[in-house]
Amino acid sequence: MASRPRVDTTKEIAQVILDPKTRKRYQRGKFLGKGGFARCYELVDPDTKEVLAGKIVSKALLVKQHQKEKMTQEITIHRELHHKHIVGFSSFFEDSENVYIVLELCRKRSLMELHKRRKAISEPETRYFLQHVLLGVKFLHERNIIHRDLKLGNLFLNDEMEVKIGDFGLATRVDYTGERKRTLCGTPNYIAPEILAKKGHSFEVDVWSIGCILYTLLVGRPPFETESLKETYTRIKKNEYSVPKTIGPLARNLIHRILQGDPARRPTVDQILHDDFMTMGYIPVRLPTSCLTMAPRFDTKMNVSIVARRPLVELNKESAPSGAAQKEVAPPPEPASEQRASRDCYLKVLHGQLKKLLDSSPANRAKIEMDEAEDPAAVPFLWFSKWVDYSDKYGLGYQLCDDSIGIIFNDSTKLMLLANGEDIHYIERDGTEHYYTMKDYPKETNKKVVLLKYFRNYMNEHLVKAGAAMKPREGDELSRIPSMRAWFRSRSAIVLHLTNGTLQINFFDDHSKVILCPMMGAVTYIDEKKSFRTYRFSLLEEFGCSEELANRLLYAKTMVERLLTSRSVSASATKAKVGSATATSAAATPSAAPPTH
Structure with missing residues (x-):
């Protein structure tokens, strides 16, 4: 595979960016990421306060004529597109140093990040996302x-x-009926066979890619993916792929309809929209933001008598008419390594990632390029913002960054109040989940609900939390969030582990934190100066990191080993010890701080 393109970082982007022609100014905000030749930042319009995305390309990188033509074509095509399911195009301009494309800001990133965190997703979610994609592509195809x-x-x-x-960047316009394009372009796992065969291609290549997207969402991996680019291309050319038996029959049929080697036999986008898979199964009107990390609950929306469920089990249902009762079925089979990783909430995966990084001695190399390892797209979806240790009597209470509240009780049961302040999830010792509300719950859970209210009120009154909370929105009633899997306190830190794999360590001495996400292969480091940066493990291995971060990663590896060797949750027996951590502050100011020893 080709190495990752280097982005020109020799010249810092100005804090205030000026459009030379219109004299309109934008305030450069936080770094969003990089890819290809571009660096992306939030851009704030000082007049309207609207926050946009700025795709900034250094002219020093646009040396070859075809690179300039590609950018010109991207702008020419995109600026004319106005549709609900296409990223909005605001403006473009250039100065002596850069080309600037100002776009709609999509804060929840992309389906790639969702895929990395979730792997296979449910059929209702897949229909929801696929419907949006199809409507956007239909709009494009209708405009040639x-x-x-x-x-x-x-x-x-x-x-x-x-x-x-x-x-x-690779989009093209069909100038006349029957025109076939000849450019070899696309991304390996999604590229159509007629492009590889250089036979000429047209709209059908988008349909092929949609089939690959459908398969990847449902199965958790692309249909033709291998460890070798050459082998992947061979499989695409031979149309060699298999659909797991647990995929529903209507989904299986649609995948086979789309992934036809002969482009003439593939359905149109409109025909896919009317396929039985799309019309005979439940499609949510909205999805909760929590589905970025956890499968939603559909029991209240599908007339399904599900009052309890196992944790981390995806709802991939057999397709049935909307409104009909459906039984929960198993998700597509995962590779053995994935199954093992799910059981320990990716602890062994995280240990392997940390070991590989630390074996490269990242602190022994130059730090000048450490910024190259930064990747804001890998920021964890949820992390701990507050915690209260009352384990000598009841358990550990905590608040997540979305303002949801949780308690892991001493009897290993768990109770969570979602950010909407209404829905509560109760998890038994064996992992079975129950869904209630603050107004309607079984009498036997009354004491625990009272304790939940106590913990919530205590944290709200005595612990400081910086940063904006996620506002409740339509669709949030379908939310499921990860729960606390394990925690313990050492002399130096408190270690908190979520069931979605996120591991957080809050250090007592300087209030720094590390938040590790094995699914994204990344670490977020909040230093003592409250700086919040997210880095990819693979890029830290390549570019190195500060000794300060390397030491914390070494400590994290030791803590992961401790979790792996201990089946029980250990906790401090110190009464009502309190701690707080936030995304934007190195430490909050609780009424009683944890001991630093």
């Missing part, structure tokens, strides 16, 4: 535009969890 690079990483999500198709 082929996207040619449809993939999870180019399907962005806004605050309402709506899909927006973006990145028109």
